[in-house]
Amino acid sequence: MRFVTRFAPSPTGQLHLGHAYSALLAHDMAQEAGGRFLLRIEDTDAARCTEAFEAQIYDDLEWLGVRWEEPVLKQSQNTAAYDAALSVLADKGVLYPCSCTRGDIRRAMSAPQEGAPLHGPDGVIYPGTCRDRLWEDRTDTDAVRLDMRKAMTQAGALRQYEETGIHPALRLTAEHFIDQIGDVVLARRDTRTAAYHLSVVVDDAAQDITHVIRGEDLATATPIHVLLQQLLGLPIPIYHHHKLIRDEAGKRLAKRDDARAIAAYRADGKTPSEIRSMVGL
Incomplete structure (x- = not known):
């Protein structure tokens, strides 16, 4: 079976360790399967999305060693x-x-x-x-x-x-x-x-996504997506919900956690391999 997956961040803040884990995991799984890895920018929230955050997404992912196919699908253009x-x-x-x-x-x-x-x-x-x-x-x-x-x-x-x-x-x-x-x-x-x-x-249908890899916090939304796929006559991907990266108190990371931002770790001299180790990869 062919393997096509994606990473779909919103440019409303800086990527943090949770994003790093999700992107790296999906990228690793695509490589192991000899498949394709795509990037999507979910930028329909015009009030919060910025070009600076979008540029930071590309920069952080490239630094982590994540490579994607062009063109990038942007929701604002779809x-x-x-x-x-x-x-x-x-x-x-x-x-x-x-x-x-x-x-x-x-x-x-x-x-x-x-x-x-x-x-x-x-x-x-x-x-x-x-x-x-x-x-x-x-x-x-x-x-x-x-x-x-x-x-x-x-x-x-x-x-x-x-x-x-x-x-x-x-x-x-x-x-x-x-x-x-x-x-x-x-x-x-x-x-x-x-x-x-x-x-x-x-978007998943437009990008021919066969495997959706995302955090377990979205698992309860998956039935909604499967229903819409059925109503619209679209293929149903395989879903893979992964663990969430949490802080010391057990709370899942959010974009307001600037101290956990990939950019902050980069500024502190961390390496991509150290980030992989920090998230358990």
Whole structure:
């Protein structure tokens, strides 16, 4: 089987040790399989993404010894593909516009039904306030949500995915999607840009990705991606969710952890081989 994988950072801050581990692991696995390693820049968050952070990504990866094929896919240049995917889903009748803010959702969930799950992969599970709105009534300030009940009907028999990492594959059932995931956002409010779940699925298909290698924190989002792949008629990759690099307190690293930034270690005189050792490779 051919092996094509990718590393897909967002230029909203400096890469840290967790990014180094994920990029190096994917690069190593591609090399061992005689496969291909691609790079994708997830830069749809115009308010936070900067050219300086993007340039730093390239520089840090090259310093680590990571090599990728050109051209690099940039999400900001791929919006037409996301719009086309939304149109396909809209034609299937599984989308609806949503005007709710986060505050609206918190207020609606202030008295949840006893036993109802409160949180899914995207945080608080949406209570369905706008579910009866028609797609034709969408405005420029609306988000776009996937009507999970209608999506289950359209998807038919759910296809299982293969997991080779530390997180076991989740059993896909309609109940899981409806009760534990809910109506996820596929396009953001105001900016009308594709949200993570839609863009990552479209991009993985565009890059012919066969193996998705990423942190275990995204394992619970994988069923959403598999469902979208099925609804859009796209291939389902093999998923490999790896461990997270954590600090001494056991907290996973974030971009605000500047002391763990690759650039900081470089400035301190660390070598790429030392970084590999620090992350357990």
